[in-house]
Amino acid sequence: MPPSDLSVAEEIYRGVAALLRLLLKWIRGPAMHKVAVLVAKVLHQIKRNLTARRLLSFPHLLAFLWMILLLWGERWIYANHVNVCDWRSWEKWPKGATPHHLVLIADPQILDPHTNPDWPWAELAVVVAVTDRYLKQSYDALLHKLHPDSLFFLGDMLEGGREWKTRQGNFVDPKWGSRSRTAKEQRWVKTWHRNYGDEFWLEEYQRFGNIFFDWNVAGSKPGPWQRGRKFVASLPGNHDLGFGAMVQESVRDRYQAYFGEGNRVDVVGNHTIVSVDAVSLSAGTSEQKGKHDLSAIYKPVHEFLDGVQSTKRKMAKKELNFWYGVDMGPKFKHHVEDLDHADLTRWSRDPGPGAADFPTLLLTHVPLYRPPGTPCGPQREHWPPKNKPNPDGSLDTSNSISVVAGYQYQNVLSEEDSVKLVKSVGNVVNVFSGDDHDYCELVHSEAKDSVREITVKTMSMSQGVPTPGFLMVSLYNPIDKDGKPLPGAPEQTVQTHLCLLPNQLVKYMNYIAFTLFSLIILAVRAFFVPVLNLTPFALPPERRNAFLPVYKEKVEPPITPSSSSSNGGGSSMRWAGKKGKHRHRWSMADGPRIKINQDYYDGGKAWKTTTGRGERFSVKVMVAEMWTTAWRVTWIAVLFWIYLIRNG
Template sequence: MAPPYRNAYVYELNNSYDPYGNGSDFQSICDDIYASSRNIVQRIWTYINGPGRHTAWGLAVKGGQQVRRNLTRRRLLSFPHVLVVLWMLVMLWGERWIFASRVQSCDWDHWEDWPAGATPHRLIFVADPQIIDPHSYPGRPWPINPLTVVITDNYMRRSYTQLQKVLHPDTVFFLGDLFDGGREWKTAHGNFDDPEWAKDHRPAEEKKYLKEWHKKYGEDFWLQEYMRFGDIFYENWKLGGFIPSPGQRGRKLISSLPGNHDLGFGAEVKVPVRHRFAAYFGETNRVDVIGNHTFVSVDTVSLSAGTSPMKDQIDLRPIYGPAQEFLKEVKATKRRAVQKEVRFWRGEVEEVAFEQKVEELSNADYSNPPTLDLGNEAPDFPTILLTHVPLWRDPGTPCGPMREHWPPTKPPKGQTGPVIPDHRNAISVSGGYQYQNVLSMEDSVNLIKSIGNVKHAFSGDDHDYCELVHTPDQENVREITVKSLSMAMGVPTPGFQMVSLYNPIDDQGNPIPGSPKTTLQTHLCLLPTQLSTYMTYAVLGILTILILIARAFLVSALNLQPFALDADQRFSSAILPVFKAKAENDEGSYDAKSGSPWTSSTKFPSARVSSARTRGQSISSGLNPQVRAASPNTKGKASPGKWGWGQNRGPRIEIRRDSYYDDKDRAWKPATRPRSRMSTAGREIWTTCWRVAWMVLLFFAYLTYKG
C-alpha cells in the first residue's frame, strides 16, 4: 500500500538528487517552517480578533466597574482607607523622615566648640559599608537574598543622602571594607587561586561555594558591584554641593583605603585583587593635607604580611613591600605635602620652581637642587593615621561607654575608674581566616614611629564604636574605631564619625599664637535602628488586624454600613440589559394557569420574575394576571422603552446569576440564603484586611523601589 500523499511527497524531497546544488532539501524545510509559522500566526490573530477581543473587552468592563464601585465617596472615605493613610504616614516616618531627623540632631552647631569667627574644616568618616553580595549569606533562597540587598542598600543610601544634604561635609573618608566579598571575585588577569598552604584555611561553609563563585562571579561582577557602590555613595556626594565651606580649598571624597573584605588579610592577600582595587579607588597608601592636618592612609591589611608566620616559608614581599617602602619615605612625603599647602595659601605655585638657565653640562651643579623637603626643621601639621585594622592593645582593654554591643562592666563599689580587663567591652585580640581584629604590636609601633607626630588615629573593621588612649609605647595616641554605616553588620544602631578640624597657621605653616591647643573635635552620629522600625510596623500591623476584627463584629451586630459589597450590590458584568419588561405584546405572554413565564419561541423558564419595588422577590404560580395592567398613559398598550424597558412599572423579569427554577413549586427562587452574622463578620474581616494589606504593601514597594 502506498503511503499517504504528504508522506510520499516528503520522502521524495528528502531523497531527491540535486546535481546542481540548489539546496532543494533546505528550501523545502524552510517552506514547511514558514507555512507552520504562518498558520500559528493566523490562528493567534484570529483568536485576538475573535474570542480574545471579547475576553479582553469583558475584563476591561469588569475592571472599569470595579474601579467605579471603589471610587464612590462611601468607599473612599471608609475606615479601612483611614488606616491605610495612617500606615502611609508611619512608613514615611520609618523609611524617610527618621533619617533626616537623626542626622539633623547631629548638626555641627550642636556640638562644635571653637572660638568665635573660626572656620573649621568639617570631615566625616564612613566605615565598613560592606555592601551585601553572594558572599554575605551563601545559600539563602532567591527571594530573601535580593530583598536583603535592596533593604541594606536603601538604608545606606538614605543615611548617606541625608548626611550630604544636611551636614554638607567638606571631606568624606571611607575606612575600608567597601565590599563584602570583593576579595572573592576573580580578576581578569593574574593568578587568583588560593596558595596550596592556605587552601585548608577557608571555612567549610565557603569551600562548597568556591567553584560556583569562581565560575559565576568574575571581573564583570566586580565591576557591577563597583557601579553599585558608586550609585550609593558617589552619585549622592554631589548633594552636598560643589561650593566648599568658608576658608576651605574644596570638597573631597577619598575611598582608597582597603579592608580585609576588599583584599584579604596578611599573607593571603592576592596581589591582582589589590591592583584592581587601586586602579578604581586610588593608591592604597597616601598622604593628604586637609584642614591644616596631615592624613596618612596605610594599607595595613597588606602590611601585616610582613609579620605573618608564613614570612619565613614563602616570599611575601610582593604583598607587604609597597606598604613598607611607603613608610620609609612617609616623613619626607609629609613635609613636601605641607609645603605644597603652605605655598598654595601664599598664592605661589605649589610645585618646585627650577631656575631657567643655560650652562655647560660639565659645569652644572647638582649638589643643591631645589626641593619642597626642607628637612626636619620644616613645619609639620598634626598627623592623623588612618588604618582599617585597629592598632594593638592589651587583651581586655575597655572601649568605653559608647560601645553598643557590650557596655562596660559596672565597677565594684568604691572604684571610680573602669574595670580592667573588661573582655566584654573590649575588642577581641584574635584572628582567623582573612581577618585579624587588631594589628600586631610590632606593626602598630612601627606605624606610629615611622609616620611621626601622630596625634590621632581612626580605624574600622570592628563595626562598633571603640575609643581609647594607647600606651606610651604607641606614643599615647588616641584612637577611635568608627561604627559601621550598614544595618547588616551585627550592630543594631549604625553610625558615622564626625570630625571638626581647626588649626590656624601663618604664612610659613606654623601655628598662630593663641590658637586652640586641641585642633580636632569629634562626634558620633547615630542612625535609626532598623529593628525598632520593623517592630513598630509589627505592632501597628497587629493593632490594625484587631481593630478591623472588632469593627467587623460591630458592623454585623449593629447593622452598620459594611465595607464589603454584597452580591446584590455588585454590578453585572454583562453588556446587554439584565431586566426585561413583563407586559403583553407580540413577543410573549404569561401563562396564568401554570404560573410560569414563556415566550413565543421558548416553552421553558428563562428568567426570574421580580417586583420593581422589591428586587429579587419571586412571583408565585398564583399571580393574578391583572397585575400586568398597562399604565394610564399607554391606554392599555405596552410601550417599549430604551433597552427593552416598558413604561409600566408592574412586574418585570430580572436576569440574575444567583437564581434557579424549582420544578416542584414551579417558581424561580434565589440561590443564596441571607447571610448569618458570623458570615457577614467574616466576609467583612477578609475584605477590609485584604484592602489594607495590598495597599500598604504596594506603598512600601514604591518606597523601596525609589530607594
C-alpha cells in the same frame, strides 16, 4: 530538492498557514470579545470603588496612616537622626572659628553572594535591596544635612571583593591559606571562582558607586576658608584584599586601579591625613614570612612609610605657600634639555627636619594592638561595660576588642606593626580605624606615643550592630606662614562626635506593632458592621436583574368533591394518593407558586437581615468585611513600600 521533499514542505506550509488563520480568527472573534468583557468588568469595578463613600471610608484612612508611617520609617527618620548631630550642637571652638568638617565612614561592606552562600537568590536579593537602600538614605541625609568638607572611608567597601576572580594576574589561594577556610567556604570556593569574575566585581563596584560616589549631590561649594571638598575611598580592608600573607597581588592591583592607592597623604583643614594599607603591611610580620617570599605584598607599604615624613613636610609647605600667596606653579619653557643641567629648583622639595608639620591623623582599617581586655568605653554598643568587676577579679573582656585572628582577618595589628606605624608616620595626634563594626575609644601606651584611637562604627545595618553610625571630626588649627599656631589657637585641634543612625530593629518592631493594631481595629469594625448597622465597605454582589430569584413548579390540583364525582365513586383515594402525595398537582385556581431563595430565610422562616439594628447577627458578613478591608489596606501599604524602596 526532490519532489517528495517538496510535497512534504508544501504540506507543512499549508498546515502552518491554516493554523495561523484559525488563530487569527480566534483572536479577532472570541479573544477580542473576552478582552472587551474583561475591560468592561474592570472599568465597572473601578467606577463602583470611586464613589465618595468608599474613598472617604475607614479602611482608606487606615491606609493613609500606613503611608505616613512608611514615609517616616523609609525617608524622614534618616534626616531626623542626622539633624541631631549638627556640627554646632557639639563643637566647642572659639567664636568666629572656621573649622574643617570631616566625616569618617567605616565598613559599608555591601552584601553579595559571599555574605551567606546558602541563602536562596530571592532572599539575598531582598536583603541586598533593603541594606543598599539603608546605606543610600543614610548617606544622602549625611550630605544634605551636614555638608562635610571632606569624607574618608576606612575600608571594607565590598563584602567578598577578595573572592572574585581577576581577569589578569595569578588568582589562586596560597597553599598555606586555603585549608584555613571555614567548612562552608570550602564548599563554595570553586563555585565562586567559576561564576564570579572580573565582570561581577565591576558590577559590585558600580553598585558601591551608585550609593556613595554622588559626592556633590548636596553641592560642591566648600565651607569658609576651605580649599575644596575632598572624597577619598582608597583605604582597603580585609574583605577587599584579604589579610597579611593571604593578600593576592592581582586583587590589590584591581582594587587600587578603581579605588585609588591605599597608601596616601592628604592635607585638609591644616591637618595631615595619612592612610596606610595595614592589611598588606601585616604580611611582613606573619608566620609565613620566614617560609615564603611575601615582599611583593608588604614592601610597597614599607617604602611608603620610609618616605612618609618627607612627603608630609612637602605637602605642608605647599599648603602654606597656597594660603600665603607664594607662587609654586612649575612654569617651564617648552623645550627638551638634559636632566643633569635642568633647573629643578621650582619643583617641590623636602624642606628637611624642623620644617612645618601639621598635626597628623593616621587612618588604618585594622585597629592598633592593645592588651586583651582593654575597655572600649561607654559608647560601645554591642557589649556595654559591666558595672561590677568579674567575681574572679579578671578583666571585663565584654567591653573590649578581642585579640584573636582567623582566616583572612586579625582583630588588631601586631604590636610590632602598631609601633612601626605610629613612629614612622610621626606627630600622630589621633588614630582612626574600622574593622570591628562597633565603637571603641582608648589611649594607647607610651610605646605608641600615648596616641588616642577611635574605632569607628559600621555604617551598615547588616554587620551585627543594631545601631549603625559614622564619625564626625571637626578640625581647627589656625597657623601663621611658618605653620606655627596663632595666638588664641586651641591646644586640642581635633574634636569628634559619634553620630548614630536609625535602629532598623526598632523600626520593624514599630511596623509589626502597627500591623497588629490595624488587624485588631479592622476586626472590631467588622464585628460592629452588622450589629450597629454601619455602612459596609465590602461591595454587595451584583445580580443580573433586580428581582429575587424565582421558579415555577407545576403542582397537582387539590381533591374536590366535583372531581371525585366526575371520575366515579371511590376515585378520590386515587387522586389523594397515599398520605395525600398528589395533593400538590397544579391548578389554575391556585396560580403559579413562587419560591424565594432559601438563603434569605433561616430555619424559622424569619428574614436573615444582617444590617438591621438589633437583628440577627451574621458571621458571614463580618468575615467578608474583615477580609475586604484588610486586603485593601495591605495592598495599598505594600505597593507604597515597594515604591519607596525602588525610588530611594
